[in-house]
Amino acid sequence: MVxxxxxFLELYxxxxxxxxxxxxxxxxxxxxxxxxxxxxxxNLVEMKFIVKxxxxxxxxxxxxxxxxxxxxxxxxxxxxNYNNLFDETIAKYLSKAFLKKSFGVKDIGLHARTFSKISSxxxxxxxxIVLSRKPxxxxxxxxxxxxxxxxxxxxRPLVAKIKPDEYFDDIKKELTKFKKLRETxxxxxxxxxxxxxxxxxxxxxxxxGNPITLAQTFKLLKDKIVPENLSMESxxxxxxxxxxxxxxxxxxxxxxxxxxxxxxxxxxxALQHKPKWAGKIRDDQVIxxxxxxxxxxxxxxxxSMLDNLIIKYNEFHQTKKHSLKEIFDFAAYLxxxxxxxxxxxxxxxxxxxxxxxxxxxxxxxxxxxxxxxLLEEYVFSTKGAKKRDDxxxxxxxxxxxxxxxxxxxxxxS
Numbered sequence: 001m002v003x004x005x006x007x008f009l010e011l012y013x014x015x016x017x018x019x020x021x022x023x024x025x026x027x028x029x030x031x032x033x034x035x036x037x038x039x040x041x042x043n044l045v046e047m048k049f050i051v052k053x054x055x056x057x058x059x060x061x062x063x064x065x066x067x068x069x070x071x072x073x074x075x076x077x078x079x080x081n082y083n084n085l086f087d088e089t090i091a092k093y094l095s096k097a098f099l100k101k102s103f104g105v106k107d108i109g110l111h112a113r114t115f116s117k118i119s120s121x122x123x124x125x126x127x128x129i130v131l132s133r134k135p136x137x138x139x140x141x142x143x144x145x146x147x148x149x150x151x152x153x154x155x156r157p158l159v160a161k162i163k164p165d166e167y168f169d170d171i172k173k174e175l176t177k178f179k180k181l182r183e184t185x186x187x188x189x190x191x192x193x194x195x196x197x198x199x200x201x202x203x204x205x206x207x208x209g210n211p212i213t214l215a216q217t218f219k220l221l222k223d224k225i226v227p228e229n230l231s232m233e234s235x236x237x238x239x240x241x242x243x244x245x246x247x248x249x250x251x252x253x254x255x256x257x258x259x260x261x262x263x264x265x266x267x268x269x270a271l272q273h274k275p276k277w278a279g280k281i282r283d284d285q286v287i288x289x290x291x292x293x294x295x296x297x298x299x300x301x302x303x304s305m306l307d308n309l310i311i312k313y314n315e316f317h318q319t320k321k322h323s324l325k326e327i328f329d330f331a332a333y334l335x336x337x338x339x340x341x342x343x344x345x346x347x348x349x350x351x352x353x354x355x356x357x358x359x360x361x362x363x364x365x366x367x368x369x370x371x372x373x374l375l376e377e378y379v380f381s382t383k384g385a386k387k388r389d390d391x392x393x394x395x396x397x398x399x400x401x402x403x404x405x406x407x408x409x410x411x412x413s
Contacts, residue, residue, distance in 0.1 A: 002027055002029060002033065002036065002037060002040065003040070003083050004040050004043060004044055004047075004049075005072060005082055005083060005086055006027060006083070007023065007027070007037060007040045007041060007044060008044060008049055008050070008059075008065075008068070008069075008072075009069065009072050009073075010023055010026050010027055011023070011050055011057060011058070011059045012059045012065070012069045013069075014026065015059065016058065017053060017055035017056040017057065017058040018056045018057055018058070019056040019057075020034060020037060020038050020041065020056070020057070021034070022056070023037055023041070023057070024037055041057050044057075045057070048060065049065060049068075067148065067152070068152065071086075071145065071148055071149065071152070074145055076213060077206065077211075077213045077214070078125075078202075078206075078213070078214050078372050079213065079214035079215050080125045080372070084121050085121065085125070085149070086149070086152075087153075088153045089110070089114065089118065090118050090121070090122075090149075091149055091150045091152070091153035091155045092153075092155060093108050093110065093115070093118050094122075094140060094146055094149065094150050094155070094157075095150050095155040095156055095157060095158070096108050096109065097138075097139075097140040098140060098142060098150075098157060098158060098159045098160065099158055099159075099160055100139075100160055101139065101160050101161075101166070102131055102137050102138060102139045103137070103138060103139070104135055104136050104137050104138075105136055119136070119138065122140065122373075123138075125372060125373070126369075126371030126372035126373045126374070126403070127140060127141075127143075127146060127371075127372065127373035128140050128373070129141070129371075129373075129399060129402055129403045129406065130406055131170055131402075132170075139399075140373070141373050141374050141377050141399060142157075142159045142377070143373055143374075143375070143376040143377065144376060145376075146373070166395075166398075167395075167398040167399065167402050168324050168325065168398075170402055171324060171398065171401060171402055171405065172324065174402065174405035174406060174409055175364075175365065175405065177405075177409050178366060178405055178408060178409055178412075179364070181408075181409060181412040181413065182412065185412050188411070188412055189408070189412060192368070192408055192411050192412070193249070193368055196368035196369045196404075196407075197242070197245055197246075197249075197368060197369075198217055198218055198221050198222060198242075199214065199217075199369045200245070200368060200369040200370065201217060201221065201238060201241050201242055201245060202214045202217040202238075203369065203370050203371075203372065203375055204241065204350055204353055204370070205237060205238060205241060205350065206375070207349065207375060207379060208349065208350060210234050210237055210238065211230060211234060212227065212230055212234055212235075212238055216230070217238060220235065220238060220239070221238065221239070221242055233273055236272065236273035237273055240269060240270050240271065240272045240273055241270050241350060243269045243270075243272070244266045244267075244269035244270035244350075244351075244354055245354065247265065247266065247269055248266060248354045248357060248358050249361075251358060252358055252361045252362055255362070257313075257314070257317050257362065258310070258313055258317075258355060258358055258359060258362075259310065260306055260307070260310050262358070263306075263338075263343075263351065263355060264279045264281075265279065266351050266354045266355065267279050267343075267344055267347055267351045270347055270350055270351060270354070271344075271346065271347045274346060274347075277344060277345045277346055277347070280344070281299075281302055281303065281306075281343050281344065282299050282302070282342075282343065282344055282345045283299055284299055284345075285298065285299060286342065286345060288342075288383055290384075291383060291384060291385075291386070293386040293387070294383055294385070294386075295340065296340055296341070296342035297340065297341045297342060297343075302341055302342075302343045305337075305341045306341060306343060309334070309337055309338065309341065313334065313359075316330050317362075322363075327360070327363050327365065328394045328397050328398055328401075329390065329391075329394050330359075331356055331359055331360055331394070331397055332390040332391070332393040332394035332397060333390050334355065334356060334359055335352055335355070335356045335382065335393060335397075336382065336388055336390055336393060338351075338352050338355055339352045339382060339383060340388065349382070349383055352382075353370075356397075360397075360401070365401055366401075366404055366405060366408055367400060367401055367404050368404050368408070369404060369407075370400055371400070371403050374396065374399055374400055374403065377396050377399075378396050378400070381393040381396045
């Protein structure tokens with residue numbers, strides 16, 4: 001059924017005054033839906049989202065409407081059903097959830113069935129991390145999209161502060177469960193990996209500005225259907241990153257430790273669409289777009305800094321037993337150090353993520369995707385940070401791993 005958000009998006013995207021019949025065709029609806037869409041248009045006029053004139057209906061451009069349009073496009077890009085999410089009750093749920101480090105049914109104050117439905121919507125889209133089912137306990141990491149959604153429905157997006165290192169017990173419990181489940185159903189685990197790696201490729205490249213949607217990414221990588229509205233460079237960027245990801249998975253399967261050569265190989269595969277840079281260490285200075293505070297190594301120091309990083313990795317890798325805290329702390333250090341060395345002209349961040357996935361998977365910790373709800377927090381803990389903070393990144397890595405463990409275990413159970 002067509003909603004006011006569908007009609008608003010159709011008008012805002014196409015621009016210019018349009019007749020009802022044109023809108024019906026644009027939304028690919030039957031002629032019998034004409035009256036329903038007319039009523040929706042009249043409602044949008046009353047709400048001052050659009051105006052009606054002698055030529056038809058036309059969008060009204062202002063800050064609030066532009067804000068709504070951007071949120072709807074965010075949903076489309078990430079395969080989120082905005083008609084499920086854009087709801088005042090969900091906004092109230094989120095505003096209360098943000099006030100808690102973790103929360104249960106009583107904290108939100110909704111009927112159990114309504115609470116369960118909203119929790120399911122948020123979890124499905126990567127916005128909610130379930131800590132336990134019985135009794136229900138979860139957390140919603142803050143991101144600007146959810147904050148904007150709350151504001152849109154006139155709620156206050158206040159956020160509780162979370163202390164570091166709060167997830168070790170939950171991760172230990174889920175890791176024990178994961179190892180047992182994977183032993184008895186490795187084939188299903190491989191299918192989960194196949195699906196989640198496509199989500200990761202989309203999420204990872206969306207950070208870097210690739211315009212492909214999640215749905216298009218699935219069609220391209222799974223069904224080999226090439227999107228018509230994307231540049232060939234954007235398409236090749238996605239295909240090449242999958243090659244690099246699969247190489248990383250193969251290296252882990254072969255129990256090959258990280259090396260300087262494997263890091264260069266990941267970059268080479270991921271940047272095949274830019275052959276002059278692929279797998280080659282930069283020989284000039286660079287700056288990070290959008291973050292003047294982010295400092296990277298001088299190009300003359302890159303080789304020695306990479307060699308030193310590999311020495312520290314080998315020392316850590318060759319030590320047999322580590323606590324979870326040591327693993328997560330080293331993962332954060334490895335991530336931030338490589339990204340601050342910034343050995344390439346382009347593709348540093350996507351290569352860093354493959355390196356961290358390699359490291360954690362070699363430690364028998366499944367990390368298959370960075371969920372949508374944690375992407376922003378992850379970026380602000382890495383190349384978006386004004387000041388390097390390995391402890392903060394370690395905590396974000398814990399949340400990402402916990403989300404992955406919960407997701408994989410529930411699918412394997």
